[in-house]
Amino acid sequence: MADDVPDAGARSVPSLDALGLTDFAPFLINRISATYSGQVQQMLRSHDLTTPKMRALAVLATQGALTVNELAYLAVFEQSTMSRTLDALEKQGFVQREQRAGDMRVRELRITQAGRAVFERFWPALYGLYEDMFAGVEPGQREALVAALHRVLDNLDRKGGLAG
Amino acid sequence: MADDVPDAGARSVPSLDALGLTDFAPFLINRISATYSGQVQQMLRSHDLTTPKMRALAVLATQGALTVNELAYLAVFEQSTMSRTLDALEKQGFVQREQRAGDMRVRELRITQAGRAVFERFWPALYGLYEDMFAGVEPGQREALVAALHRVLDNLDRKGGLAG
Numbered sequence: 001m002a003d004d005v006p007d008a009g010a011r012s013v014p015s016l017d018a019l020g021l022t023d024f025a026p027f028l029i030n031r032i033s034a035t036y037s038g039q040v041q042q043m044l045r046s047h048d049l050t051t052p053k054m055r056a057l058a059v060l061a062t063q064g065a066l067t068v069n070e071l072a073y074l075a076v077f078e079q080s081t082m083s084r085t086l087d088a089l090e091k092q093g094f095v096q097r098e099q100r101a102g103d104m105r106v107r108e109l110r111i112t113q114a115g116r117a118v119f120e121r122f123w124p125a126l127y128g129l130y131e132d133m134f135a136g137v138e139p140g141q142r143e144a145l146v147a148a149l150h151r152v153l154d155n156l157d158r159k160g161g162l163a164g
Numbered sequence: 165m166a167d168d169v170p171d172a173g174a175r176s177v178p179s180l181d182a183l184g185l186t187d188f189a190p191f192l193i194n195r196i197s198a199t200y201s202g203q204v205q206q207m208l209r210s211h212d213l214t215t216p217k218m219r220a221l222a223v224l225a226t227q228g229a230l231t232v233n234e235l236a237y238l239a240v241f242e243q244s245t246m247s248r249t250l251d252a253l254e255k256q257g258f259v260q261r262e263q264r265a266g267d268m269r270v271r272e273l274r275i276t277q278a279g280r281a282v283f284e285r286f287w288p289a290l291y292g293l294y295e296d297m298f299a300g301v302e303p304g305q306r307e308a309l310v311a312a313l314h315r316v317l318d319n320l321d322r323k324g325g326l327a328g
Contacts, residue, residue, distance in 0.1 A: 013287070013288045013291050014291070015287070016222060016225065016226050016287060016291075017225070017226045020226075021222065021223065021226040021227065021238075022314075023310050023314075024294070025294070025298065025306065025309060025310055025313065026200055026293075026294060026297070028310065028313040028314065028317060029193055029196050029197050029200070029313065030197050030200070030201065030240055031240050031317055032193050032197075032313060032316055032317050032320065033193050033194050033196075033197035033198075034197075034240045035317065035320045035321065035324060036190055036193070036194070036320060037194065038324070039320065039323065039324060058180060058185065059185065061180065061181070062180050062181045062184075062185040063185065074185075076194055076195055076198045123177070123179070123180060124177045127177050127178070127180075129190075129323075130188070130189070130190060132319060132320075132323050133190070133316050133319045133320050133323070134189065134316060134319070135319050136315055136319070137312050137315055137316065141308065141312050142189065142312075144305065144308055144309075144312075145189060145308075145309060145312045145313075146187050146189055146192065148301050148305050148306075148308075148309045149189065149192040149193065149196060149309075150186075150187075150192065151300055151301055152196055152297050152298060152301065153192060153195055153196050153199065155296060155297045155298070155299050155300070156196065156199045156200060156203065156296075156297050157199065159203065159293075159296050159297070160199060160202070160203060
């Protein structure tokens, strides 16, 4: 009777066709990320900001003082991009460097009042885009979505860590 | 009594601090997209594939014949990147160009048997990554997630369309 089941091995990995390309969650997440980022980039132009600058300011405005590495991780940019971005932001007077309390060897970045003001002028537009993109997704659904996304990110980070 | 309510305007836009940066869904989506894409890129190396090539093959393997524009949209790449990618895939014999049935002026791309075989060799690894990243997210939660993501993408596409 086992011979009546063809392709048992192949069946354990459903085809992308069977899953449906447009229902494949990573595909949706990539599309949303790209479309959202494109729209944010357009909005940033009138604020004389770039995406790395805005992300660095957003992270520093909410997370306190951080090292370049911590910032690059949270802002999702290569360390080299983040370094250049922070140099530019420092020249503009939007961030300042300081030594970490308790460990003089560690240099951290902190947002200045001027930097915070720049982010706060942009934030209502970013929040408006967020509200528009989640229109019709009820609070309970948003919470479930955020919980699932946290789980997915944890899984990916753990996998990336194990892989090297 | 109305005077007792300070900052009513500011209160209608909660701060990013109040929302929590790491619970802000666009932040999570960008982080997942970047981390996932980095891991896919690493996996592609041993298959002698790039991300644009793999995405083009994935889309063509599931959606039939498409124009360059349709492919660029679905694969989330600029049209110029997609054009170069398709030229390379054509040279490798993985896609072929043909005229659309019923409209001789429209040129479409179609995946070849060799191209399909390349994608099918890679697919189990991509599916494995998908299963790993969604470990612990139950089928019902996945369906809810995909439904919410579709809604978000529709909202973004509509907004992008209206904005220009």
